[in-house]
Amino acid sequence: MATTTEGTAAAGSKPFDIVATYNELLRSDPDITMPIAAIEALVHVLTHSPSSTISETLDLLEKSTAHLKQSIPNPIGLSAGTDLFQRYLITTLQRPGQLGPAGDFKAIRTHLLSNGRLFIRRAKESRQKIAAFGRGFIRDGCTVLTNGGSRAVASLLQKAADEEGGPSAVRFRVIYVLSSISQNIEEPSGEPEGMETVRALRAKGVPVSTIPESAVAYALGKADMVIVGAEGVVENGGIVSRMGTYQIGLLAKAIGKPFYVVAESHKFVRLFPLGQYDLPIEQHVVDFKSADDIAEDKKKKQHSSVDASGNKPIELPLSDSVDFTPPHLISALITDSGVLTPSAVSEELIKIWF
Amino acid sequence: MADSVDPALTSSSATASVPAQPASTIANPPSQQTQNLPIRESKSAKSPAPSDKQSGKNKDASKPAAAGSDGAAAAATDKPLTPAELKKKAKAEKAARRAKEKLAKEAGGAGAAGGSAPGAIQGRPPATPKKDAAGGASQKGQKAVQPRRGSAPTGQTAADEPTKKEDKSVAVFGHLYGQPRRTTIAGAGKEVHSAVLALGLQLRDYVVCGSSARCVATLLAFKRVIESYTTPLGTSLSRHLTTHLSHQITYLSTCRPLSISQGNAIRALKLAISSVDPSTPELSAKATLCEFIDNFIREKITVADQVIAQSAAQKVQNGDVIVTFAGSSIVKQTLLTAHKQGKRFRVSIIDSRPLFEGKNLARALANAGLDVQYSLVHGISHAIKDATKVFLGAHAMTSNGRLYSRVGTALVAMSAKERAGGVEVPVIVCCETVKFTDRVALDSIVVNEIADADELVSAQPLPQVTGLVDPEVPTKPDNKKGGKGASSAPKPDPSASSLNPSPSPLSNWKENTNLQLLNIMYDVTPAEYVDMVVTEMGSLPPSAVPIVHRMSTNL
Numbered sequence A: 001m002a003t004t005t006e007g008t009a010a011a012g013s014k015p016f017d018i019v020a021t022y023n024e025l026l027r028s029d030p031d032i033t034m035p036i037a038a039i040e041a042l043v044h045v046l047t048h049s050p051s052s053t054i055s056e057t058l059d060l061l062e063k064s065t066a067h068l069k070q071s072i073p074n075p076i077g078l079s080a081g082t083d084l085f086q087r088y089l090i091t092t093l094q095r096p097g098q099l100g101p102a103g104d105f106k107a108i109r110t111h112l113l114s115n116g117r118l119f120i121r122r123a124k125e126s127r128q129k130i131a132a133f134g135r136g137f138i139r140d141g142c143t144v145l146t147n148g149g150s151r152a153v154a155s156l157l158q159k160a161a162d163e164e165g166g167p168s169a170v171r172f173r174v175i176y177v178l179s180s181i182s183q184n185i186e187e188p189s190g191e192p193e194g195m196e197t198v199r200a201l202r203a204k205g206v207p208v209s210t211i212p213e214s215a216v217a218y219a220l221g222k223a224d225m226v227i228v229g230a231e232g233v234v235e236n237g238g239i240v241s242r243m244g245t246y247q248i249g250l251l252a253k254a255i256g257k258p259f260y261v262v263a264e265s266h267k268f269v270r271l272f273p274l275g276q277y278d279l280p281i282e283q284h285v286v287d288f289k290s291a292d293d294i295a296e297d298k299k300k301k302q303h304s305s306v307d308a309s310g311n312k313p314i315e316l317p318l319s320d321s322v323d324f325t326p327p328h329l330i331s332a333l334i335t336d337s338g339v340l341t342p343s344a345v346s347e348e349l350i351k352i353w354f
Numbered sequence B: 001m002a003d004s005v006d007p008a009l010t011s012s013s014a015t016a017s018v019p020a021q022p023a024s025t026i027a028n029p030p031s032q033q034t035q036n037l038p039i040r041e042s043k044s045a046k047s048p049a050p051s052d053k054q055s056g057k058n059k060d061a062s063k064p065a066a067a068g069s070d071g072a073a074a075a076a077t078d079k080p081l082t083p084a085e086l087k088k089k090a091k092a093e094k095a096a097r098r099a100k101e102k103l104a105k106e107a108g109g110a111g112a113a114g115g116s117a118p119g120a121i122q123g124r125p126p127a128t129p130k131k132d133a134a135g136g137a138s139q140k141g142q143k144a145v146q147p148r149r150g151s152a153p154t155g156q157t158a159a160d161e162p163t164k165k166e167d168k169s170v171a172v173f174g175h176l177y178g179q180p181r182r183t184t185i186a187g188a189g190k191e192v193h194s195a196v197l198a199l200g201l202q203l204r205d206y207v208v209c210g211s212s213a214r215c216v217a218t219l220l221a222f223k224r225v226i227e228s229y230t231t232p233l234g235t236s237l238s239r240h241l242t243t244h245l246s247h248q249i250t251y252l253s254t255c256r257p258l259s260i261s262q263g264n265a266i267r268a269l270k271l272a273i274s275s276v277d278p279s280t281p282e283l284s285a286k287a288t289l290c291e292f293i294d295n296f297i298r299e300k301i302t303v304a305d306q307v308i309a310q311s312a313a314q315k316v317q318n319g320d321v322i323v324t325f326a327g328s329s330i331v332k333q334t335l336l337t338a339h340k341q342g343k344r345f346r347v348s349i350i351d352s353r354p355l356f357e358g359k360n361l362a363r364a365l366a367n368a369g370l371d372v373q374y375s376l377v378h379g380i381s382h383a384i385k386d387a388t389k390v391f392l393g394a395h396a397m398t399s400n401g402r403l404y405s406r407v408g409t410a411l412v413a414m415s416a417k418e419r420a421g422g423v424e425v426p427v428i429v430c431c432e433t434v435k436f437t438d439r440v441a442l443d444s445i446v447v448n449e450i451a452d453a454d455e456l457v458s459a460q461p462l463p464q465v466t467g468l469v470d471p472e473v474p475t476k477p478d479n480k481k482g483g484k485g486a487s488s489a490p491k492p493d494p495s496a497s498s499l500n501p502s503p504s505p506l507s508n509w510k511e512n513t514n515l516q517l518l519n520i521m522y523d524v525t526p527a528e529y530v531d532m533v534v535t536e537m538g539s540l541p542p543s544a545v546p547i548v549h550r551m552s553t554n555l
Helices: A002-011 A018-028 A034-048 A054-071 A076-094 A105-137 A151-162 A195-203 A213-222 A245-255 A291-307 A342-353 B007-017 B020-025 B031-046 B048-053 B056-065 B068-076 B083-112 B116-123 B127-141 B146-151 B160-167 B171-176 B194-204 B211-227 B237-255 B260-274 B282-313 B329-340 B358-367 B377-385 B409-417 B454-458 B462-480 B492-499 B542-554
Strands: A143-147 A173-178 A208-212 A225-229 A239-242 A259-262 A322-325 A332-335 A338-340 B321-325 B346-351 B371-376 B389-392 B403-406 B427-430 B522-525 B532-535 B538-540
Touching (some): A018 A054, A034 A054, A034 A076, A054 A076, A054 A105, A076 A105, A076 A342, A105 A151, A105 A225, A105 A259, A105 A332, A105 A338, A143 A151, A151 A195, A151 A225, A151 A259, A173 A195, A173 A213, A195 A208, A208 A213, A213 A245, A225 A245, A239 A245, A245 A322, A332 A342, A338 A342, A342 B538, A342 B542, B194 B211, B194 B237, B211 B237, B211 B260, B211 B282, B237 B282, B282 B329, B282 B532, B321 B329, B321 B358, B321 B377, B321 B409, B329 B427, B346 B358, B358 B371, B371 B377, B389 B409, B403 B409, B532 B542
Parallel strands (some): A143 A173, A173 A208, A225 A259, A259 A332, B346 B371, B389 B427, B427 B532
Antiparallel strands (some): A239 A322, A332 A338, B403 B522, B532 B538
16 A cells, blocks of 8 residues: 555655545544544545635545545445545535635635535544434343444443443443454464453453454354444435455344444435445455465466555455445434434435435 | 027036146136135036026026026017016016126125135126026026027127126226226217327237336327327316326326326326416416426336346346346336346346237347347246246335336246245346335235236137147157057147137137136235335335335435
């Protein structure tokens, strides 16, 4: 990835690199989500660019969005943010009045930028809102099964744990499914995703049990509900999420446990996957190889390390791969605009887009 | 004379033979009808025996029950009757009318209750034995009238047919048999524009077929109506034009019931007319309306189709096997678009009688260079076996997310979703938002359209079927056992020669008292069988149909 960003930075005479900004934003702020980072990056682009007309602005926006999407292996999450921002720009520009096409462009620009920032601030607050909505789902004595490193789920669980000792003391337990994939990539010493949350919850006095993914079916009998996070919520109400979520959804459905998804409403994507293999990303989870193929791959790898040409399509590392959970497995989506059924997602999306 | 000797006998023999045939040869009559047949068969088999014994006095009681068909037939034979007999006949007819009304009520009540078979048992069978009885009685009573009565069923007059047809309506769908479709332009109001007159006949004959095509054709015809319209003195355009148009609409709906898209388009047009400022001069008002129609067609159908085809084609991937049902223009456009994008896929078209809409689609796609497989609906399990996606067109989408489309669509969607092995094939519906309706469809019985049942008869290529079977039968033994082929070959020949000249067994179904044909046009696919609805406003799950409908009508 580093090679591509370098390449574009060297080739284009752009003084500002959106991909680097995006990655930097994600790294610097652990609380930021991908769509918000994308929006923030786009706002940065607009502030740095000297565009003076509406069409120039839109054009710039489109180009940098396309560039950003191409450079990131899994653009589903960020495309929610860029689409939202673009849509917002267009509706603001179409609106009659001072900020419409007839108005002063400078005023429009400053308005856009300030509103963009406001939007980002609001989006960050949405996690608190979700925690407030979702707290009611976690009742006394229940056991919650969750997975992955979703910050929305973490904040929801921590919010519920905070109540301990308070007026509405909620005593609950958590079964945390830790991904086994993340352990065998480059840094085997690195702890699996979600350990931070586990520690935080334990510190708050919540009993947490960590299980591998293979034990989900075994452990689900002890759980009362499943709460997962999502990378993107698609149009039919399904979710694109960390690999392994789909199987938890299937198991929860089979065992008859409610399956809740926690997601900010800015994660709603205009995307309609028909199945697992209809996602607009390249991921080689199922990769058939014979002994010859492995040998050839090794040879190629040595070759390419000499070449160091970054022109190949970026592949998603296995640890970052995602799957699609269809809407019929989801009991409800807990979002900052309320608790929605999967079919209500398309209504929300249509409201944003038209 | 030979046929007139014993009408009761001929009718009973016909009932004995016919129900057996449809069960084996006709695929089309719905299950509900085949359910009824055996029941009625047993009843009618008993009926001739008591009827022969019935005395002359019973005739008065039994004759009334004979449905109106007899009345008309008898009316034609009135001349040789004595005044006393005439009086008696009039009395009988009056009683018949009453009995018929009573029967209709019973049948309606039973049908509405939802029991298809019980409805038929209660409502229908009493008519059949009594009719037979009447035949038997008249045979004894009046020799002079007899020959006519016997021959009446074969040589039917035009006046006879509507009453006969009503008799032939399938009980559960009884409420759908309205007036028979208009056959000529005779009797159309003088207000009806010639373009609309022509369109009406085209609609009736399925020359203009398909929800979008009918909508566009209607709007274009109305555009010509508006162009040639002059406001009468003393009225304003916005007030009078709507009534003028409603004459045209009434005429069109007598040719064929209006589609949902037509209804939506007409509603939009009427709204546009009523919002015309009365002070605008007529010429400019007409120009605005024509422009409105053009825009409507462009926005809601032409461009919408392009957008839908573009976005639906994205769902087509290399190596896909796409199953589609009948001939949807938007599916055709989608597949052609995908083909133009260089995607390589196979298309399997499933078609059905009697319209064979898939034939045009098959030809169009094959001409464009696509790989096409064509089969009728009975080959569905084969066609669906290697399908990867199903694309369907729509007549309408209802507010509960159900798809209302050509009959057979539900079957295709169901086979795709319930395919053995648990592998689901995504079902994608391509539908313009102009086809969305705020109505709700729970089943395909309450709202549907019934076409002329004769279409089922005339379209049957029976001689061809027997012609096809014949050469095969002798060759089969040849393949198995070369030596015995010669001895077994002559066997099927005599049967073939006896079968060949005979007309379709259904050709005189109207005379068969126990036979009903159902030519239903649409069915309803449950929302669970539809994964995705591609509209010009984006791809939606079926549950989002009411939201989009609300928005597209508010805009």
